Amino acid sequence: MRILLVEDDQTVRTFIAKGLSEAGHLVEQAENGKEGLALATNEKFDVVILDRMLPGGVDGIHILETLRGQGNVTPVLLLSALADVDEKVAGLKAGGDDYVTKPFSFSELQARIEALVRRNRNEAQPQTRLMVGDLEIDLLARGVKRAGQKIDLQPREFRLLEFLMRHAGQVVTRTMLLEGVWDYHFDPQTNVIDVHVSRLRQKIDKPFGRPLVHTIRNAGYMLQE
Amino acid sequence: MSLPDASAPVSPSPGFFNLRSVSLRFALVYGSLFICSTVLFFSFIWWGTAGLLEHRVELAISADSRALFNVWEESGPPGLTMMIDDRLEQDVDDNTLYLLVNKDGKWIAGNLAEWPRQITRNHHWFNLPVQRAYTQDLAKVRAYGLPDGYRLLIGRDISGRTLLRKMLTDTLLWAWIMIALLAIGGGWLVRRLFQHVIHTISRTTLAITHGDMSQRMPVHGTDDELDAVSKAINEMLDRISRLMDGVRQVSNAIAHDMRTPVTRARAQLEYAALHAKGEAALRAAIEQAVGNLDNVTAICEALLRIAQIESGARRSAFVLFDLIPALQDVCELYEAVAEEHGLTFTQSLPASLPFFGDRAMFQQAVANLLDNAIKFSPPRGTVTLSAEIVTLEPPLDGRSRLLRLSVADEGIGMNDADMARATERFFRAEQARSTPGSGLGLALVQAIVQLHEGQLQLAPNTPGLITCLEVPLPDEENFPTEVIA
Numbered sequence: 156m157r158i159l160l161v162e163d164d165q166t167v168r169t170f171i172a173k174g175l176s177e178a179g180h181l182v183e184q185a186e187n188g189k190e191g192l193a194l195a196t197n198e199k200f201d202v203v204i205l206d207r208m209l210p211g212g213v214d215g216i217h218i219l220e221t222l223r224g225q226g227n228v229t230p231v232l233l234l235s236a237l238a239d240v241d242e243k244v245a246g247l248k249a250g251g252d253d254y255v256t257k258p259f260s261f262s263e264l265q266a267r268i269e270a271l272v273r274r275n276r277n278e279a280q281p282q283t284r285l286m287v288g289d290l291e292i293d294l295l296a297r298g299v300k301r302a303g304q305k306i307d308l309q310p311r312e313f314r315l316l317e318f319l320m321r322h323a324g325q326v327v328t329r330t331m332l333l334e335g336v337w338d339y340h341f342d343p344q345t346n347v348i349d350v351h352v353s354r355l356r357q358k359i360d361k362p363f364g365r366p367l368v369h370t371i372r373n374a375g376y377m378l379q380e
Numbered sequence: 381m382s383l384p385d386a387s388a389p390v391s392p393s394p395g396f397f398n399l400r401s402v403s404l405r406f407a408l409v410y411g412s413l414f415i416c417s418t419v420l421f422f423s424f425i426w427w428g429t430a431g432l433l434e435h436r437v438e439l440a441i442s443a444d445s446r447a448l449f450n451v452w453e454e455s456g457p458p459g460l461t462m463m464i465d466d467r468l469e470q471d472v473d474d475n476t477l478y479l480l481v482n483k484d485g486k487w488i489a490g491n492l493a494e495w496p497r498q499i500t501r502n503h504h505w506f507n508l509p510v511q512r513a514y515t516q517d518l519a520k521v522r523a524y525g526l527p528d529g530y531r532l533l534i535g536r537d538i539s540g541r542t543l544l545r546k547m548l549t550d551t552l553l554w555a556w557i558m559i560a561l562l563a564i565g566g567g568w569l570v571r572r573l574f575q576h577v578i579h580t581i582s583r584t585t586l587a588i589t590h591g592d593m594s595q596r597m598p599v600h601g602t603d604d605e606l607d608a609v610s611k612a613i614n615e616m617l618d619r620i621s622r623l624m625d626g627v628r629q630v631s632n633a634i635a636h637d638m639r640t641p642v643t644r645a646r647a648q649l650e651y652a653a654l655h656a657k658g659e660a661a662l663r664a665a666i667e668q669a670v671g672n673l674d675n676v677t678a679i680c681e682a683l684l685r686i687a688q689i690e691s692g693a694r695r696s697a698f699v700l701f702d703l704i705p706a707l708q709d710v711c712e713l714y715e716a717v718a719e720e721h722g723l724t725f726t727q728s729l730p731a732s733l734p735f736f737g738d739r740a741m742f743q744q745a746v747a748n749l750l751d752n753a754i755k756f757s758p759p760r761g762t763v764t765l766s767a768e769i770v771t772l773e774p775p776l777d778g779r780s781r782l783l784r785l786s787v788a789d790e791g792i793g794m795n796d797a798d799m800a801r802a803t804e805r806f807f808r809a810e811q812a813r814s815t816p817g818s819g820l821g822l823a824l825v826q827a828i829v830q831l832h833e834g835q836l837q838l839a840p841n842t843p844g845l846i847t848c849l850e851v852p853l854p855d856e857e858n859f860p861t862e863v864i865a
Contacts (some may be wrong), residue, residue: 177574179526237679238684239684239688240740258673258674258677260670279480322801337709337713337742337746339713339740339743340740341685341740341744341747342678342681343747345712346717347713347716350716350717350720351713351716353720354716373667376633
C-alpha cells in the first residue's frame with residue numbers, strides 16, 4: 156500500500172514510517188502542511204495519515220477539506236493530541252474517516268489503517284454473507300453456522316462476530332470493538348471487551364477444537380483461519 | 381503637584397479638573413442639571429409675578445379706555461370731562477393719569493398740564509416719567525384718538541410696581557447664585573461619594589491582583605445598591621478562591637499521582653538498561669514501562685474530561701431521550717463481566733424513563749459505578765442497579781420529579797471518613813489501594829451528575845456500598861411525546 160504520512164514531530168514520524176515500512180507498505184513523508192497538501196493533491200495514495208496540528212499555516216483539517224473539495228476520496232486517518240469528543244466530531248465532519256488520539260500504540264494505528272482500506276474496498280459490493288474457514292454468517296437472516304452446525308448468538312454477540320468477520324485477517328483493537336460494536340467512546344476501566352470476546356469464543360470456538368479468534372498480544376484480537 | 385505632561389499617558393487619579401475622571405463628569409452633570417433646572421424654575425416665577433403685574437396694568441388701562449369711549453359716545457366732550465374729573469377725585473392713591481386735549485393740543489381735562497412730547501402715536505404703550513407733586517414717577521400710558529381731533533391719554537403710575545419687580549429680580553438672582561453654590565458643593569460631595577465607592581472597589585481588586593486573595597469589599601449592611609455590588613464582587617471572589625483551591629489541589633494531586641507511574645516506568649527502564657540479561661528481559665521491562673506510560677495517558681484523559689465536564693460546555697449537547705434503553709446497553713456490557721466474576725447482577729428498571737441530558741456521558745457515569753461495584757465485590761455477591769422516578773411533594777427548586785438511580789454492591793464498603801472524600805480526585809480508600817484504578821472514577825461521575833444538576837450520594841449497604849444518583853427530571857408537560865415513544 157502507498158501511504159502518505161503528514162506529521163511534524165520527527166520522532167513520531169520516524170516511528171510510524173518505520174513500523175509501516177516493516178509491515179510492507181510504501182510510506183511518503185511530509186513534515187509540514189504545505190508539503191503534505193502538495194503531495195496529497197498531486198499523487199495517488201491508498202491512505203493518508205494526517206496530523207491535525209501542523210506548522211506553517213496549513214493544518215490537517217485544511218488539507219482534508221481541500222482534498223474533499225477536489226473530490227478526492229482517499230481514506231484519511233486523522234492523528235491528534237486533541238482527544239475531545241467534539242474535536243473528533245469536527246475531524247470526522249471535515250471528511251476524515253477515522254481519528255486516533257495521541258499517544259497511541261502502533262498496533263492500534265496499524266489496525267485502523269488496515270480497517271480503513273478494507274472498508275474502502277468492501278463498500279463497492281454490499282455483502283449479505285461472510286465466511287472465514289468453516290464459519291459462516293448470514294447478515295440478512297442473522298444466522299451463524301460453523302461446520303454446518305447452527306450456533307445461537309445474542310444480538311450483541313452477533314454484532315461482535317460480524318465486526319470481527321468484516322475485519323478477518325486483521326488485528327482489531329479493544330477500542331475499535333468498543334466503538335464499532337457498542338458505540339462507546341470512553342474507556343471502561345475493566346476488561347469488559349475481553350469478557351465479551353471470551354464468551355463469544357465459548358460459542359464459536361470451543362466446541363470445534365480449532366480456534367478462529369486469536370488474541371494478539373499487546374494489540375487486540377484477530378479472526379483468522 | 382507636578383504639571384502633567386500632555387504626551388504622557390494620564391493616570392486617572394490626580395488633578396481636580398481632569399475630565400477623564402468619571403467622578404468629575406458625574407459631578408458636572410449633576411451640577412449643570414441642578415443649575416439649569418433652577419434657571420427654568422426661576423424664569424417661571426419671574427414671569428408669573430412681575431410679568432403678570434405689568435399685564436394687569438395694561439388690562440386696567442384698556443378697560444378704562446373702553447368705559448371712557450362709551451361716555452364720549454353718549455355725551456361728547458363735556459360728559460367725558462366730567463367723568464375724568466370724577467375719576468380723579470375718587471382716586472385716593474393718586475396713581476392714575478388722564479389727559480384730554482382738543483385738536484389744537486389745548487388742555488380740556490385731566491391731571492397732566494400738557495401733552496407729553498414723547499407720545500407721538502396712538503394705541504402704543506409708553507413708559508413715561510412724570511413730574512408730580514415734587515416726585516419723579518414712572519407711568520405706563522397709552523394714547524387714544526377720538527373723533528373731531530380730540531385725543532385722550534390714559535396712564536397708571538407704576539413706580540411701586542417697578543420697585544417690586546426690581547426687588548423680585550434681585551431676590552431671584554441672589555437665590556440663584558446661592559443655589560448654584562449649593563449645586564457646586566453638592567456636585568463636589570457626589571464626586572467624593574462616587575470616588576469613595578470606586579476607590580474601595582479598585583483598592584480591593586488591586587490588592588487581589590497583587591495576590592492577596594483574602595481581601596473583600598466592605599459590606600455596610602444597609603442593603604442598598606452599593607452593598608449589592610460589594611456582595612456580588614465578594615461572591616465572585618469566593619468562587620475564584622474556591623476554583624483556585626481546586627486547581628491547587630488538583631495540581632498537587634497530579635504532581636503526586638502522575639509521578640508514581642512515571643517513576644515506575646523510569647525505574648524499570650533504568651534497571652533493565654543496567655542489569656537486564658538478554659533480549660527477553662529487556663523486552664519485558666520495556667513492555668512494563670509502556671504499560672505505566674499508558675496509565676499516565678489514561679489519567680491525563682480522565683482529568684481533561686472531568687475539567688471539560690466541569691466547565692459546563694457540554695450542556696449544549698443535552699437532548700431528550702429515553703434512559704432505559706441506554707441503561708440496558710450499559711447493563712448488557714457489564715452483565716458478562718459480573719458473571720465472569722461470579723456475581724449476580726440484578727436490575728430493576730421502569731418500562732420507560734424520559735430524561736434530559738447527555739446520553740453518552742450518563743452511560744459513562746453508570747458504567748463507572750458498575751465498574752466499581754464489580755471491582756470491589758467478593759465472588760457470589762450481588763450487584764443491583766435500580767432506577768425509579770421520585771415525585772417530590774412539595775417541589776424542590778421548581779422541580780417536582782427526580783430520577784433516583786442507585787448501584788448497590790455487597791463488597792468491602794467504605795467507612796464514613798472515606799465516603800466523604802470519595803469523590804475527590806485521586807482519592808483512594810486504604811482498602812482499595814491494592815486494586816487497580818486511578819481514583820478518578822467517582823470524581824468523573826460526580827462531575828457528570830453535577831452537569832445534570834444532580835447529586836451523588838454514598839451510603840453504606842450491609843455489607844457493601846450503595847452509590848445513588850439523584851437527578852432532576854424535566855416536567856412531563858414539557859416533554860415531546862415522540863421522544864418517549
